[in-house]
Amino acid sequence: MNPLAATTRLVRAQIDNAGFVVRLLLRATLALPRLPRRLRFLLDNAFNAGVRALPVTVIVAAFAGAILAMQTGIELRRFGDTAVLGTITALSMCREMGPFITGVILAATVGSAIAAELGTMKVSDEIDALEVMSIDPVNYLVLPRVVALAVMCPTLTVLSNVVGIYGGSVIAEQNLGVSPDIYWVSAVEALTSSGTLLPKEVYVGLLKSFVFGVTIATVSCAAGLRARGGALGVGLAVQTAVRNSVILIIVLGFVITWFFYFLA
């Protein structure tokens, strides 16, 4: 095949895919008034997301916080300034690490499951069955999943932040000789220094995790709804969902940080 034609076809397919994801998000947003009818599915999906992601989130967040404290502490010890370890760990977890870790874990556990579930429904005609019953698949399948992840991603992020900071405190005390009092006081001061009810460090992180939740759900639903060709197609849908979710988590994370800390 002509390389130019192949490239054009690939770019066109990517634009088409991006357009589908955006349309899906718009349709899900427009369907929000019908959410009360989907309350049971919403709760089921939120519960499933929490149960699937909770153990991994706790383990990864604890070790991420510990590693962060360890690496930073090694350098700070050279300058005799380990008292700010709590500040650095708390800010890093709340601004970046917490939302990022939670987003990636949700993409790998829940996003992949969503893509597999909807992909299987697609290749076994269940999506067409909904269509012929005049049931909008966006309203019935996509909306509860998007809202569930939009709620669960920030919730798990809060947990991830707390566990990560705690993981850092263990290393600070055991390996770097920082007393828990100094560590926790500096951590809390760093997060409440603005004096507002919800400090910027916290709300920017939560906004990120909300955006990540919506993105993971929409991208994963889109991949599932576009699955074709049996088991192979479902496998490809899962791969696409996780890959695109992780890429978007990193890109959107950068954009939000840039906006709030450099532009706004």
Next chain:
Amino acid sequence: MIEIENVHKRLGDREVLRGLSLNVPKGVNFVLMGPSGTGKSVTLKHVIGIFRPDAGGVRVDGQDVPAMDRDELMNLRKRMGYLFQNGALINWLTVEDNVALPLREHAKLASSEIDERVHQVLKLVGMDHAAKQSPPDISGGMKLRAGLARALVTRPEYVLYDEPNAGLDPIISTQIHELIAEVRDTLSVTGLIVTHSRACATQCGDRIGILEDGRLGLEGSVDEIVASDHPLARAFMGEGAD
């Protein structure tokens, strides 16, 4: 009445339908036969508006299906039932919840009325005993019967059957064929049935059309097709067919 007129449809690199025309009068079970890949299921998906033709027309009761917007399509679909090859039941719902789904979504009925209708139709297809079971726990034949119950629960004017006996043993197949004929006779439902099966065509069909190269190669009443010497008729309806 379902009218399909000179429909062309290309899927990928292949032109599946090449000028298909057929009419299904009201109250009739029209059986559409033909080799695999000749566009039988594609034809059904045009009638219910999942596919739009590249050229040609599809009308149901005079309404132009490809020209319909989303709301019009939804209204049309509420008057139709569709039986998929494998039943296409929603996996996480029980059989009775699957059957009740279109009523819960659209019909303004009390919960007790919905339950009554669901069990009525499950009884009709012989599935009342399995109402509380989930699709992964029931056999292929039971899935098909539950799918048929779901297609009938809204009391549709038209039902489209996609391979209603695919993968079933002869006893269950015969039960399904009798059900399809019963639905036509008792509920005055018009049926468009896609099948390879001679038994299905003769037991529940009124008219038969056989596809060849993306268009109707042969059409007639069941008796005419059974008696015909046309090679297509012999291939699908002759001795040794099925």
